[in-house]
Structure formats: C-alpha cells, structure tokens
Amino acid sequence: MGESVFETDVLVIGGGMAGLFAAIKAREKGPSVTILDKGYAGKSGSTPYGFWYVVNEPDRGHDLEQWIEYVSTLGEYLNNRKWTEIVFRESYDRYQDLVSYGVEFMLGKDGRPQTYKFSGIPTESVQLKKRVFGQVMRKKAKSLGVEIVDRIVVTDLVKHEEKVVGAMGFPLDTNDLYVFQAKAVVICSGGSAFKPDGWPVSELTGDGDAMAYRIGAEIGGKEFNEPKSTNAQLPGPTMGMFLWKKEESNWSSPGPRPQVYQRTW
Numbered sequence: 001m002g003e004s005v006f007e008t009d010v011l012v013i014g015g016g017m018a019g020l021f022a023a024i025k026a027r028e029k030g031p032s033v034t035i036l037d038k039g040y041a042g043k044s045g046s047t048p049y050g051f052w053y054v055v056n057e058p059d060r061g062h063d064l065e066q067w068i069e070y071v072s073t074l075g076e077y078l079n080n081r082k083w084t085e086i087v088f089r090e091s092y093d094r095y096q097d098l099v100s101y102g103v104e105f106m107l108g109k110d111g112r113p114q115t116y117k118f119s120g121i122p123t124e125s126v127q128l129k130k131r132v133f134g135q136v137m138r139k140k141a142k143s144l145g146v147e148i149v150d151r152i153v154v155t156d157l158v159k160h161e162e163k164v165v166g167a168m169g170f171p172l173d174t175n176d177l178y179v180f181q182a183k184a185v186v187i188c189s190g191g192s193a194f195k196p197d198g199w200p201v202s203e204l205t206g207d208g209d210a211m212a213y214r215i216g217a218e219i220g221g222k223e224f225n226e227p228k229s230t231n232a233q234l235p236g237p238t239m240g241m242f243l244w245k246k247e248e249s250n251w252s253s254p255g256p257r258p259q260v261y262q263r264t265w
C-alpha cells in the first residue's frame, strides 16, 4: 500500500450539484480547486434525479414571505428561517448562473422560464429540459480548470492545531492511501437517508456528516426528512417512479413475488 500526498487550495468532497457549484464558484475567484467523488462527479448521488427547481421572482408576483411561511409551517418552525430566506431570495440569481453554465430549462412562449405549481403549495418551480444537470456542470467545472478525481472514497478530515488542513481517502481501484492538503475543505457528500430499494442513491451513507462529527464539528440543517416513502410489499416504486418500467422478476422462493423496476431514461 502506497501513500500519495496532493496539494490544492480548495478541496471539495463530493461532486453532486452542491460540490460542482461550490467548485465552480471557488475556481472563478482564482484558487486551485479539486473535487473528490467516490462515484463519478455529475452522475452520482441524488443529482441525476433532480428535475424541479424552485425559483422566486418578485416581479412575477411571487410572495417571498408566504413561501418562507409555507416552508416554516411544513418544518414545524424547526427550520432555519434565515437560511430559507437566503435560498429563495437568491434562487433567481442561481438560476441565471445555471443557465450561463449551459443548463437548459423549459421556457415559455415569452422566452422566460416556464413555471409550474403543485396544488396546495404556494412555491413555483422551473423544470429542467433534460436530466443532464450534473454532467453540464461537470463540463463547466472542467473548462475552468477544476481538477476532478472520481472513484475515491474520502474517509477522514485531517486536522492540525484545531484547523482542518485536508482530507484523506482511498481510491476504489488500488490499495493506496491518498492525502490531500488544502487551505479550505468543503463537504458536499449528499444526504444520509439512503433507500437502496427505491431510487438508486445507496452510496449516500452520510460520510461527510460522520467525518465532520468525528473531528468535533457541530451538525445542523437536518430538520427535514426525505418524504419519498416505500413499503415492504412494493419497495421499488417511490414517488416519481413513473419513469421506471415495471418488470416481473424470476422469483422462485415462496412468499410475495417482488417486482423489479428498470430505468427508462
């Protein structure tokens, strides 16, 4: 087993939409940026499944206070209201960032983003034209010179004199240990409520939370649950599974016959 040491200014752990976005924004300011992903940045995690994006545009009559109130009521006032406000207030600027990176959204006849409303919910969303969000962002990050290292599992943060100075992990394809020294480390390793029988995001095992917790970080922003439920008889079809094609499996054991779903996109 060999040990390799790398240096970068900003180290981003996880290359989903959050990690790619953080990397692009950091790189635009000048420093060297490296993304590490245990899968393939832009195609792993929950990012490939996101489709709707909530955008608050006051000149379309969107009521910011009403939207914040809706989220707070839903979150039983456990949510961070300041953070909720920032997310909505900056959502249109972020939408414009995404468009400038090449992410395509459905547009109305007037050329403005077409918005969709779900019944009983005050917020409005725009919709991706194609589910290729992460791949477009990966391309943008690469074009700016962001270094992307796929198939490396980060396991621990490295701390020196009460400061995080990097992270370490191992590549999936060799027996080496990789150590990354960095001036700043950004953890974007996704959620931790994984659902192996539903949407295939079982690689999201809370690694970032665990490594931060182990070095003594405070953890916040965990107020909301993922509401896409499954049941024991039919574990496959969670919300949104209309995109999946149902297939009978070759089941020979006694007991209920499970149903197998295949991606259709």
Ligand SMILES: Cc1cc2nc3c(=O)[nH]c(=O)nc-3n(C[C@H](O)[C@H](O)[C@H](O)COP(=O)(O)OP(=O)(O)OC[C@H]3O[C@@H](n4cnc5c(N)ncnc54)[C@H](O)[C@@H]3O)c2cc1C
Pocket (backbone or CB within 6 Å): 013, 014, 015, 016, 017, 018, 019, 036, 037, 038, 039, 040, 041, 042, 043, 044, 045, 046, 047, 048, 049, 050, 051, 052, 053, 054, 152, 153, 154, 155, 169, 188, 189, 190, 191, 199, 201, 203, 204, 205, 207, 208, 240
């Ligand atoms: C089925 C489904 C539908 C959804 N639809 C929508 C929607 O329409 N609108 C919406 O706003 N949101 C939606 N979401 C939620 C949205 O997709 C997520 O909130 C978003 O993808 C989170 O982005 P992220 O970058 O934080 O994490 P992720 O996209 O999950 O990326 C995390 C990345 O970190 C990597 N990683 C994890 N651990 C490690 C480690 N130890 N070392 C290295 N890399 C690691 C993973 O491989 C992955 O690439 C949906 C989610 C799902 C599952």
